[in-house]
Amino acid sequence: MIMAKTNLKCRECTKEYEPTFKYICDECFGPLDVHYDFPEVTKETFQNREKTYWRYHELLPIHDKKNIVSIDAGMTPLVKAEKLGDELGLRNLYIKNDSVNPTFSFKDRPAGVAISKAKEFGLKSVGCASTGNLASATAAHAAKANMPCYIFAPSNIETAKIAQALSYGAEYISVDGTYDEANRIAAQIGDRKGVGVVNINMRSYYVEGSKTLAYEVAEQLHWNVPNHLIVPTGSGAMLNAICKGFEELQTVSLLDNLSSMHMHCAQPHGCAPIVDAFKKNSDKVIPVEQPETVAKSLAIGDPGDGRYVLKRLKQYNGIAEETNDKEILDAILLLAKTEGIFTEPAGGVSVSILKKMVEEGKIDKDEITVCYVTGNGLKATESIMSVLTKPQVMQADVAKISAVIG
Template sequence: MILGYFKNKLWENIVMAKTHLQCRECKKEYEPTFKYVCDECFGPLDVKYNFPTISKDKFKDRESTYWRYFELLPIEDKNNIVSIDAGMTPLVKAEKLGKELGLNNLYIKNDSVNPTFSFKDRPAGVAISKAKEFGLKSVGCASTGNLASATAAHAAKADMPCYIFAPSDIETAKIAQALSYGAEYISVDGTYDDANRIAAQIGDSKGVGVVNINMRSYYVEGSKTLAYEVAEQLDWNVPNHLIVPTGSGAMLNAICKGFEELQTVSLLDNLSSMHIHSAQPHGCAPIVDAFKKNNDKVIPVEQPDTVAKSLAIGDPGDGRYVLKRLKQYNGIAEETNNKEILDAILLLAKTEGIFTEPAGGVSVSVLKKMVEEGKIDKNETTICYVTGNGLKATESIMSVLTKPKVMQADVAKISAVIG
């Protein structure tokens, strides 16, 4: 439904030439207003573009942030952009990890180096820029941790009040980060889905732009820049495999949309050689469960239980669309357990010097399984998405490390243990 608070606002009648909204289900079209579900069938609304003519040379000398793709993003006026210089993160040729796994063309898309240390800077930045364009006075989010920090940081930059709704078991580092940006943090005694429900109701009644709920149509557009950047960093070539850690499913769906839009504007050729795969943690893998049972419907996980807390979304909003994408691009969905996740974190750190949180461990671990099962050829171009920084989840990572022994400040004694 349309948020009641906004029904009579002037921006309902604003027409922006750059975009329009379209229902993902019944295809009904709407003006690009503050609206996120279809009046007819209650399906989600996607942003569609009146694409200009774009050449590869257009992006050559632009800023090294995801805003370099301004023509392909849903902001009408550049003055409304809220940027903390996120995006254009490294695409690392993972030679040592590739050798360990038996892959010659493995790349890590390392979003752990974004300003708030996760990929969430992309969707949060686009959503808050759009909130500014709509004239909203406050923003917020429901979060498993990373989006809290990204939303709070962008809200601070935009000088907008920010409200975070999150389950109470979030890692301490993520809470501290969001609070440091000045956000109002509401810790909910319940699951992420409980926090999401409360955020939706408050967004409706209080007029808060909740980035991943009532701003969702615009929010997801930020994540598609993960496709734009990979394509550009591969000199406008299409990869063969993409391993995507999956919580709500919004990122995977957005990445597919991004590649498809690049094909629409003739920056990429045929996508038939591309396979996209969903990686989830055991203990919260409803998409994997549906995929392996060949079901079209995703059955929610009531009580998620995984070390990968940023993926602990029991009822993934885009779950059934992920299943459609996996069929469309001949991909698979696979899960991995806590031990495998933590082992993969250390493997990535020791081979490539990249320190990821458990969500990145999920994608690396699932990649390892796929190679062992012969599902990826050694010469195929493979992209593994690392979406967050290990500094956000040190408690869980320390659980598999040996705590350093405290030694006396004695050169002789310390020299004796140096090889």
């Protein structure tokens, strides 16, 4: 099995480092990204491979395949959304349905790569700061790797997400505060105790998992570049990683130029610091102190990659837009009723922004549009139930029930 040669490169000053357990540049404190000397690959390389994101192992940062910790995540459906497309007036609309991953969100991608790398580094334990989904993705991979796992999450997240993470056997620290506070604690514990915190001190490797959201979409579109991508955004790590993924496919000559690609950022009203900066034409993201939104997985007031998302939007002629709770919940139902896909509010955010963009004439009906749906509706039923009519309990009586049918 051929694996890539890698090093770490500062996103700001471009200084390079050996690929060690390190994530911040000594010179300028910029984030370090994994930089590759890719082996030669062709379209055929990936044919007939396993249906997980590890099918792209040549382009991922694990050097010895025995360190790969896989729960068979990835290669999720790219659904041609004919019915939703008809409803909105689009002829080439696709939903990347990442809600059907093993732990039911896209977070299986970054968590799996970060934990594999933690194993490669010989770390003894792992953890994460989470808005809910990363908790389960990290805990499930840690269970598979037989590593202790520490979760730091705000106490107000959905019950299903807590139940799920606890079931995988993680040590769960429920922090009385916001995600940013949980994140600060996780960073300090990671440093003090040598825990591989997947989205903090393992972040350089973590984002490598999310770039497979670009690889898969490109492969599923038969190695064509989409015109519009709509990405639900919290910290901004995923949006940035998707851009990196498309660029790498260009580097290895699997894609032509990306000039026709537009990258868009979708955030919920009540926690939309990147949208605020974009609309002010500022490159400074001002943190939201107390996020308030039904899209709890996107409630990251101080987005670590916010500044880089703004750069990406400029680079790829995209926009940042926000949507309110009612619109998010309406979009969840629209997606469910047209395509049979049940998403949590984060996916409602991207579908709602998609709808707005079409209504505002920002997407042409023939353009290839990919809307990322990144988490499952079963994780947030308490929020979604608030807009549904609870069924009335009826006596088990055929006559009475047939009287109310059609």
